[in-house]
Amino acid sequence: MKSRRPNLFIPALIGGAVAGALSSIPLFNCLCCIWIIGGAMLAAFLLVKDSPDVLSAGDGAIVGILTGIIAAVVHSFIDIPLWPFVRGFFQNMMKWVAEYTEETPSGWEDWFGGELSAFRFFLELMASAVFFSILGALGGIMGISLFGKKTQHKIQGASDASQNAGHRQS
Amino acid sequence: MKKKALFLYSFTLVGIVIWLGLIFLTPYLKSRSPESNIFLYALFSPLCHQIPSRSFFIFNYPLAVCARCLGIYFGFFAGAGLFPFVRRFSNLTLPKTRTLIFFTFPVALDFIGNLFRLFRSSNGLRFSTGFIWGALLPFYFIPGMVDFLSKLKTRKASSDAKMLSK
Numbered sequence: 001m002k003s004r005r006p007n008l009f010i011p012a013l014i015g016g017a018v019a020g021a022l023s024s025i026p027l028f029n030c031l032c033c034i035w036i037i038g039g040a041m042l043a044a045f046l047l048v049k050d051s052p053d054v055l056s057a058g059d060g061a062i063v064g065i066l067t068g069i070i071a072a073v074v075h076s077f078i079d080i081p082l083w084p085f086v087r088g089f090f091q092n093m094m095k096w097v098a099e100y101t102e103e104t105p106s107g108w109e110d111w112f113g114g115e116l117s118a119f120r121f122f123l124e125l126m127a128s129a130v131f132f133s134i135l136g137a138l139g140g141i142m143g144i145s146l147f148g149k150k151t152q153h154k155i156q157g158a159s160d161a162s163q164n165a166g167h168r169q170s
Numbered sequence: 171m172k173k174k175a176l177f178l179y180s181f182t183l184v185g186i187v188i189w190l191g192l193i194f195l196t197p198y199l200k201s202r203s204p205e206s207n208i209f210l211y212a213l214f215s216p217l218c219h220q221i222p223s224r225s226f227f228i229f230n231y232p233l234a235v236c237a238r239c240l241g242i243y244f245g246f247f248a249g250a251g252l253f254p255f256v257r258r259f260s261n262l263t264l265p266k267t268r269t270l271i272f273f274t275f276p277v278a279l280d281f282i283g284n285l286f287r288l289f290r291s292s293n294g295l296r297f298s299t300g301f302i303w304g305a306l307l308p309f310y311f312i313p314g315m316v317d318f319l320s321k322l323k324t325r326k327a328s329s330d331a332k333m334l335s336k
Contacts, residue, residue, distance in 0.1 A: 023216070033217050033239065057264060057310075058317035075216060120212055128216035135217075138307060141314030145264040 006051035008063045015043030015063075016070025023071065024078040036071055036132050037080070039060075040064035044143025054149045059140045064140020068133035073074035076125040175259040175316045179250070182312060186247045193240065198229035212233060226293060237293035238277070238300040246311075253308050262313035265306065267268025273306040 019039020034145045196210040211220065214234040225232035225241065233240060274285045276298040291299075 033242070056317050056321070057314035058321035060317075061314050061318035062321070072216070123209070123212055127213045131217050137315065137318070138311050139312045141264070142270070144305050144314075145310065146267060146270070 006047055006053070006055070006059070008047065008059075008066055011043040011046035011050070012063050012070055014046060015039040015041075016136075017074050018042060019067065019136075020071035020074025021078060024075045024082060033131075034134040036068060037142065039071055040067040040139025041143035041146065043067040043136075044140045045147045048144065048147045048149070050124050051166040056148075057144050060140035060142075060144030060148070061137040062140070064136035064138065064143070065116035065133045066136070067140065068131075068136025069129055071136065072125060072128035072132045073161040076121060077129055079124070080121070102110055172259045174319055175262060175312065178258070178315050178319065179253065179312055181314075183247075183250050183309065186243065186250060187335035190243055190247060193234045193243065194228065196234035197227070197229045200231045201229035224293060224296065226297075236296070238280075238296040241297035241300025241302075242307075245301035246298075246307050248301070249305035249308040250312075257309060257313075262316055264310060264313055265309050270306065273303055278301040285335075 016039060017036045019042075022039075023035040038059075040063070043063045043066075047059065047063050048055060188324040192210065192212070196214070199210060204266065211234060218235040218239045220232070220234070221236060222232040224236040224238070226237055227233070235243070280291050280295060284291055
């Protein structure tokens with residue numbers, strides 16, 4: 001019987017939009033990279049829900065990479081309107097920290113003072129696309145491990161345990 | 171499969187060493203030339219909030235990522251170092267769900283406690299809980315990526331076969 005190939009794009013779009021948005025918003029973004037892993041886990045969950053087949057960790061990695069790329073685009077575009085607010089938030093925070101700290105590094109007032117230039121935007125977009133896709137792959141694999149249907153660990157032609165890469169221990 | 175796993179393992183290990191090197195290089199370069207080092211901090215900014223009060227300082231400047239993120243990356247490095255001894259390349263199964271819960275519990279508790287102001291963690295504690303969680307991640311990443319590479323190869327082979335049959 002021919003198995004239906006699951007649609008990866010819709011789960012990746014939902015997971016990427018959620019992860020990209022939450023990782024950009026001040027206060028929420030204090031969870032750092034965990035939002036991207038969480039978004040990819042959400043995408044893996046949606047993928048498992050839609051797919052009648054047993055999915056392997058490789059499927060999770062694929063949907064996770066897609067989620068990471070979408071999250072990077074969403075993150076970068078949300079950053080543009082939020083940048084003045086983010087900058088003000090961190091500058092105020094640094095002033096507050098300086099009141100309670102004996103030694104602060106020189107020039108700290110300017111750390112968040114730069115404008116969001118086209119170069120910085122492009123650099124952050126490229127960097128986040130690469131890093132988010134790695135983290136997304138990790139989240140997708142973890143998502144399949146958590147939500148995936150259990151298998152009997154037999155891959156076509158498998159002769160030993162080394163053929164069982166990426167399947168959860170039962 | 172074992173060869174593929176070894177290649178991916180080496181690639182991961184080299185990658186995490188370079189990654190940690192860049193995290194420490196950033197404040198060093200900033201201390202050498204405070205004006206010209208926006209590049210590396212900007213490179214890490216999508217991944218971490220980089221709040222100085224939550225980061226370790228060296229060379230009088232904060233590291234490129236916060237203490238918790240640094241813990242996760244060091245944990246990943248330690249986990250990757252232990253991988254061949256704990257898992258071996260012939261057993262590429264993913265960890266059990268209860269293992270994930272066990273390793274995630276400290277970092278989740280630390281985060282929730284700080285979020286609801288139940289307690290205030292030091293950077294050392296943030297680093298430690300991040301380290302514990304990070305140590306588990308290679309046990310997902312390496313088997314998962316080996317499976318991913320196998321899938322890519324299979325897809326390529328099937329599309330090549332289709333092309334030939336046409």
